[in-house]
Amino acid sequence: MAPAAPALHDPWTATISRLGKSPTQDSKLASSDKCDKGACAARPARRSATAERAQTAASQHSDAVITFVERFGAKSISITWRDSTAGRYTEQLWVRRIARSRGVCALTGASIVRGDAVYGPFSRPSSRPRNMSQMILAEQLDDLE
Structure with a gap:
C-alpha cells in the first residue's frame, strides 16, 4: 500500500510541502485560495x-x-x-x-x-x-x- 497523501490543512504540513516550490508556484497557490475564478490577478505584493x-x-x-x-x-x-x-x-x-x-x-x-x-x-x-x-x-x- 502506498502512503496516504498528507493533508494540507495542517499549517505545518502545508509549510513543509511548499519548501520545494518556486516563489511563482507558491504565489499562484496563495492567489488561487483567495480569488474567485480570475477575479484578481496573481501579482507579488508591493510595499510602498x-x-x-x-x-x-x-x-x-x-x-x-x-x-x-x-x-x-x-x-x-x-x-x-x-x-x-x-x-x-x-x-x-x-x-x-x-x-x-x-x-x-x-x-x-x-x-x-x-x-x-x-x-x-x-x-x-x-x-x-x-x-x-x-x-x-x-x-x-x-x-x-
Missing part, C-alpha cells in the same frame, strides 16, 4: 515607502546598535549601524532633515512627529539601504556630543 514608514512608526524603536563615528558638518554625520534585520552599515552617512512622517527615534525610542529635525540615512535612488526608514532625533544626537 509610506507603508514601510507607517510600520516603522507603529513599531517600537529598533534593537540596532548605533555608534556615533564622526561629524562632517552642521548637517551630516557618520554612524555605524548594526541590526539583525537591517544589516550592518559601517560609517554610514546620515543627513539632517525635517521628518515628513511620524516615527520613533531609533536611538532612544522617543516619538517623532512630522516637522521634527531628524537625521536619516543618505541614499541614492539606485541604492537604498535597508534602514532607510529609520530616524534619529537631531536633538538627541546633539546632546550626545
